[in-house]
Amino acid sequence: MAGRRSASDKVRVVIDRSSAMPLHVQLKQSMQDQIAHGRWRPGDLLPAEPELCRLFAVSRTTVRQAMTELAYDGMIVRERGRGTFVAPPKLTESAVQRLSGFYEDMLTLGHPPVSQILRQESVRASKHIAALLKVPVGGRVVEIERLRFVHDDPVVLTTTYLPEVLCPGLRDADLSRRSLYEYLESECGLTLARGRRTIEAVAADARQAKLLRTETRAPLILIHSLSYLADGRPIEYYHALHRGDRSRFEVELVRGPGRGRSAKASVKRQAGLPPGGGTLVGRGRKRTIGGLDN
Numbered sequence: 001m002a003g004r005r006s007a008s009d010k011v012r013v014v015i016d017r018s019s020a021m022p023l024h025v026q027l028k029q030s031m032q033d034q035i036a037h038g039r040w041r042p043g044d045l046l047p048a049e050p051e052l053c054r055l056f057a058v059s060r061t062t063v064r065q066a067m068t069e070l071a072y073d074g075m076i077v078r079e080r081g082r083g084t085f086v087a088p089p090k091l092t093e094s095a096v097q098r099l100s101g102f103y104e105d106m107l108t109l110g111h112p113p114v115s116q117i118l119r120q121e122s123v124r125a126s127k128h129i130a131a132l133l134k135v136p137v138g139g140r141v142v143e144i145e146r147l148r149f150v151h152d153d154p155v156v157l158t159t160t161y162l163p164e165v166l167c168p169g170l171r172d173a174d175l176s177r178r179s180l181y182e183y184l185e186s187e188c189g190l191t192l193a194r195g196r197r198t199i200e201a202v203a204a205d206a207r208q209a210k211l212l213r214t215e216t217r218a219p220l221i222l223i224h225s226l227s228y229l230a231d232g233r234p235i236e237y238y239h240a241l242h243r244g245d246r247s248r249f250e251v252e253l254v255r256g257p258g259r260g261r262s263a264k265a266s267v268k269r270q271a272g273l274p275p276g277g278g279t280l281v282g283r284g285r286k287r288t289i290g291g292l293d294n
Contacts, residue, residue: 015056023058024065031066035075035086042088046076074245087245088153115176116154118211119145122164122171129161132226132237140164142171144180147211154212155246160238166190180236190235195227201244212243219244 015026034040047055052063067084070076077087123143130137141161148156160180162170167188175183184190203217212220221242229235 015058024062024069027056027058027062027066028069031070032075040086042086044086046084046086048083077245088151114149115146116149117144117146117176119143120171120175125161129237133161133163133234135163135165142167144170144175146175150246153246154243156240156242157208157211158238158240160236162236163234166233166235184235190229192227192235193230195225197223197225199223202241204241208241212241214243214245 015023015030017023019026031040040046046052049060049063049067052058052067053060056063067076071078071084075087076084078084121143122140124138125133125135125141127137129135129141130139133141135141140163142164144158144160144162146158146160147154148158162184164171167184167190169187170183173183173187181192184192200222202220202222204212204214204220206216208220209216209218212218221244223238223240223242225236225238225240226234227236
């Protein structure tokens, strides 16, 4: 890519061979420092493996192990036939702790997002969607599939469903540079009051990988979300696929008063629970025990 520079002349890494810390861990931490202090910037081309071996006087095995861990952490990206580059910073969202949307989160971070609308139409609700949105099977819902971009990079693929009766003009609304939640509030008089979201890791299929410009089976973060109005009516269901190498989610945890005492009392009532939380299997059922009390 034009404008990318080499990072080989900015190396400030010292390997301490007398340390008990493994060489690949020292190398990884030093390279992280290069990035954190701005000596290596997003988009910089990293030296090739033989050059890294020469610069740090370590084996190729050490270099490969450090690079593999950096890639796993999302700090560097490998491009076939081009080399290894410092990755752009991950986009931090709070979508799993407060009822905000991707558009609002990115604006807060100073990254105005753009959406490519792949599909926006009125469709008949499947049995699954009807059950979630409390509409008749076959009832009309607005389905919107959007590919969300930040700085020309596709980072999220979202499919959203809303009851058409509650937002009849949504099918024709331009959401390419507009928040869906802002549209619902200003144009439909609908304010989301609460929601429930789940998050899990999945692998990209061929279509998802092509749209998100990643590799097939690359890690994605999948969020399912169901939001409600103040009167309890479900208003929106979506599932969103976030690129694992570009996304990070922030969650704030609050520990309530007396939580430890109540948890200990609960444990005493449960015969045979594993110490410190865990999974209890018995009588054909599996329950997960644990939380902030460990």
